[in-house]
Amino acid sequence: MIKTILLNNRPKGKPTISNFEFTTENDNLTIKEGEILLETAYVSVDPYLRGRMSDAKSYVPPFELNKPIQSGVIAKVISSKNKNFVEGDYVSGLLSWKTQQVSNGEGLLKVDGSKAPLSTYLGVLGMTGLTAYLGLNEIGKPKAGETIVISGAAGAVGSVVGQIAKILGLRVIGIAGTDEKIELLKTKFGFDAGINYNTSKDINADIAKVAPNGVDIYFDNVGGPISDAVLFNINRFARIIICGAISVYNNTELPKSISVQPFLVKNSALMQGFIVSNYADKFPKAMQKLSTWLTEGKLTYTETIVDGFDNIPNAFIDLFEGKNKGKMIVEI
Amino acid sequence: MIKTILLNNRPKGKPTISNFEFTTENDNLTIKEGEILLETAYVSVDPYLRGRMSDAKSYVPPFELNKPIQSGVIAKVISSKNKNFVEGDYVSGLLSWKTQQVSNGEGLLKVDGSKAPLSTYLGVLGMTGLTAYLGLNEIGKPKAGETIVISGAAGAVGSVVGQIAKILGLRVIGIAGTDEKIELLKTKFGFDAGINYNTSKDINADIAKVAPNGVDIYFDNVGGPISDAVLFNINRFARIIICGAISVYNNTELPKSISVQPFLVKNSALMQGFIVSNYADKFPKAMQKLSTWLTEGKLTYTETIVDGFDNIPNAFIDLFEGKNKGKMIVEI
Numbered sequence: 216m217i218k219t220i221l222l223n224n225r226p227k228g229k230p231t232i233s234n235f236e237f238t239t240e241n242d243n244l245t246i247k248e249g250e251i252l253l254e255t256a257y258v259s260v261d262p263y264l265r266g267r268m269s270d271a272k273s274y275v276p277p278f279e280l281n282k283p284i285q286s287g288v289i290a291k292v293i294s295s296k297n298k299n300f301v302e303g304d305y306v307s308g309l310l311s312w313k314t315q316q317v318s319n320g321e322g323l324l325k326v327d328g329s330k331a332p333l334s335t336y337l338g339v340l341g342m343t344g345l346t347a348y349l350g351l352n353e354i355g356k357p358k359a360g361e362t363i364v365i366s367g368a369a370g371a372v373g374s375v376v377g378q379i380a381k382i383l384g385l386r387v388i389g390i391a392g393t394d395e396k397i398e399l400l401k402t403k404f405g406f407d408a409g410i411n412y413n414t415s416k417d418i419n420a421d422i423a424k425v426a427p428n429g430v431d432i433y434f435d436n437v438g439g440p441i442s443d444a445v446l447f448n449i450n451r452f453a454r455i456i457i458c459g460a461i462s463v464y465n466n467t468e469l470p471k472s473i474s475v476q477p478f479l480v481k482n483s484a485l486m487q488g489f490i491v492s493n494y495a496d497k498f499p500k501a502m503q504k505l506s507t508w509l510t511e512g513k514l515t516y517t518e519t520i521v522d523g524f525d526n527i528p529n530a531f532i533d534l535f536e537g538k539n540k541g542k543m544i545v546e547i
Numbered sequence: 548m549i550k551t552i553l554l555n556n557r558p559k560g561k562p563t564i565s566n567f568e569f570t571t572e573n574d575n576l577t578i579k580e581g582e583i584l585l586e587t588a589y590v591s592v593d594p595y596l597r598g599r600m601s602d603a604k605s606y607v608p609p610f611e612l613n614k615p616i617q618s619g620v621i622a623k624v625i626s627s628k629n630k631n632f633v634e635g636d637y638v639s640g641l642l643s644w645k646t647q648q649v650s651n652g653e654g655l656l657k658v659d660g661s662k663a664p665l666s667t668y669l670g671v672l673g674m675t676g677l678t679a680y681l682g683l684n685e686i687g688k689p690k691a692g693e694t695i696v697i698s699g700a701a702g703a704v705g706s707v708v709g710q711i712a713k714i715l716g717l718r719v720i721g722i723a724g725t726d727e728k729i730e731l732l733k734t735k736f737g738f739d740a741g742i743n744y745n746t747s748k749d750i751n752a753d754i755a756k757v758a759p760n761g762v763d764i765y766f767d768n769v770g771g772p773i774s775d776a777v778l779f780n781i782n783r784f785a786r787i788i789i790c791g792a793i794s795v796y797n798n799t800e801l802p803k804s805i806s807v808q809p810f811l812v813k814n815s816a817l818m819q820g821f822i823v824s825n826y827a828d829k830f831p832k833a834m835q836k837l838s839t840w841l842t843e844g845k846l847t848y849t850e851t852i853v854d855g856f857d858n859i860p861n862a863f864i865d866l867f868e869g870k871n872k873g874k875m876i877v878e879i
Contacts, residue, residue, distance in 0.1 A: 439806070460812060469805045469806075477795060479820030
C-alpha cells in the first residue's frame with residue numbers, strides 16, 4: 216500500500232500530530248509517456264513548512280487541507296517513461312509526503328549518491344547549504360576580520376553559515392539552546408564562541424563579552440528575545456540577515472519585540488529578509504563552492520535522521536522543541 | 548551681549564525648557580588670522596538632536612553638559628581674516644546656538660541668498676533635502692508605478708520625499724497627525740492620498756484602502772504603531788527606509804513594537820537605517836537635482852519660522868508635539 220500524509224487541519228500555535236492525517240491507497244500506480252514512478256527515500260522537514268500550514272498571505276500559497284504536504288524529498292526512480300531518467304536514478308525535488316508518487320520530472324534534479332551521501336542533497340548540498348551560502352554572501356557581504364553572530368546556530372542552516380564564515384575569516388559566535396549543542400559548535404564546526412540561551416542570565420551581556428568589537432553581521436534564524444539581545448551589540452553598518460523566525464512561527468498572537476527602528480537608524484544598519492529562491496541564478500556557483508569545500512573537508516555537517524515514513528509529522532514537530540542537531544531528515 | 552544656549556541637563560523623556568540654560572558673555576569677540584566672526588541668522592531645530600542630548604552610544608558623540616548645543620545654522624560673516632570669506636558672505640554649517648561665534652571656516656559652505664531664500668539652505672537645499680533625496684533613491688530605489696507610504700509626511704523631510712516620489716512617477720501616500728496637514732499634503736505637495744493617524748480608527752485598513760496594490764516603499768520618520776500598521780501592507784521585495792523614529796525618541800523605557808522579522812522574511816523585504824552623511828560623495832549630484840527642481844517649480848516647501856534666539860529651545864520641543872509644518876527654523 217502507498218502511504219500519504221495529508222494536512223488535516225491548520226495548526227493553531229504549535230503543530231500537533233492531530234494536524235496530520237495518514238491515508239493509504241493501492242500501489243498499482245501506472246505511468247504515462249513522459250512520466251516516472253518514484254519511491255521516496257529521504258524527506259526533509261523544515262521550519263518554513265509551518266508557514267505553509269497557515270492560510271496567511273505569503274510568498275508561497277498555503278498547503279491545501281486534505282491534500283498531501285510537500286517538502287524537499289530524495290526519491291528513487293523505480294520505473295521511467297521519461298528519456299531524462301532511468302530506473303535506479305535518484306532525484307531531488309519538492310515532492311509529496313507519499314511513499315510512492317508519479318512525476319513528469321519537472322523541477323527534479325538528478326543526484327549522485329557516489330559523490331556524497333544522498334541525504335546531503337537535502338542538507339549541505341541542497342536548499343540548506345544554498346540558504347546558508349547565499350544569505351550570508353548576498354546580504355551579509357562578509358569581510359575577513361568581522362564578527363558574525365548566528366542564532367539557531369546548531370540547526371541545519373546555522374551550522375553551515377558558521378563554517379562558511381570561518382572559511383571567509385570571520386570571528387563566529389553561535390547561539391543555541393543546550394550545552395551539548397554549544398560544544399558541537401565549537402568542536403565540530405569550529406565556532407569561536409557559543410552562548411546557551413537557556414542558561415544565559417543576560418544574552419545581551421554575554422554577546423558583548425565574546426564580541427568585544429561588536430557585531431557586524433547577524434544571521435537570524437529565530438527572531439524573538441534572542442534577536443532583541445543581539446541588536447544591542449550591533450556595529451555601525453551592521454547587516455542583519457533574516458532567514459527565519461522559528462521562535463515566533465507558532466505564536467497565535469502577533470509577537471512583540473523591542474522596536475528595531477531606533478537601532479537601525481542609530482547604526483545605519485540593514486535588516487533583510489529572504490528566501491533562497493530569490494537567488495536562483497546564483498545556485499550553480501554556490502553549489503560548486505559547497506561541493507568543493509565538502510570534498511576538501513572544510514565543510515562538515517550534522518544530520519538528525521529519524522527512521523520511518525510514519526514519523527515524518529513527529530520529526531517536524533520536534534523541530535520546534537529544538538530536538539534536532541543540524542538537518543532533520545526522515546529516512547524511509 | 549552674546550547669548551548662548553547650553554545643555555543644562557539631559558532630558559528624561561520629552562525635553563523641557565529646564566534642560567537648557569541661557570548664558571551671556573561680552574561681545575568683544577576677536578578673530579585671529581584665518582578666522583571669521585559670524586552672526587547667526589537662522590537656526591535649524593531637528594528631531595535627531597534629541598539623540599545627541601542623551602549619552603547613549605551613537606554614531607555621533609552626545610552633546611556635553613554645560614556646553615553650547617550645535618545644529619545646522621546659517622550665519623553672516625561680519626568680519627574675516629580668512630581668504631575664503633569676505634564680510635557680508637552667508638555661510639551654512641554645523642554651528643553653536645550662539646548669537647555670535649568665531650570659526651576657522653572649516654566645514655562651512657557659502658550660500659547665495661539671491662538664488663534661493665537663505666532659510667532653504669537649512670531645508671530643501673540643505674540636509675533636509677539631501678536626506679529626502681538620498682534616502683529615497685539610495686535605499687528605496689523607486690520605480691515609476693510603485694506605491695510609497697511616508698510617515699511624518701508633513702514634516703521637513705517627508706514633504707520633500709513625497710514630492711520627489713511624485714516627480715519619479717510613484718503613487719504617494721502620506722501619514723500625518725492633523726486634517727490641516729493632510730490637506731496640505733494633497734493640495735500643496737501633490738500627494739495622492741493622506742491618512743490622519745489621530746483620527747483613523749484602523750491605520751492598517753486605511754492604508755490598504757488607498758494602496759490597493761500594496762506598499763513597495765515605506766519612508767519611515769516616526770517608528771512606533773504607525774510603522775507597525777504599514778508592515779501589514781508591504782509587498783514582496785519592499786524597501787523600508789528608516790530615517791527617524793520621532794515617536795519613540797522620548798521614551799524612557801525601550802519601546803516595543805510588533806516583531807518585524809516575520810514580515811521581512813515573508814516578503815523578502817529590506818529595512819535600512821541611515822544618516823545622510825553616509826552618502827556624502829553623492830551630495831553634489833543630489834544638490835544639483837534639488838536646485839533644478841526648485842527652480843523649475845517642481846519642488847516646493849513649507850517652513851515654520853519661529854522668531855527670536857530665545858525661542859530656539861521651545862521650537863525644538865514643539866517638534867515632538869508635531870507643531871511644525873515642514874522645516875522648523877528659528878530666525879534670529
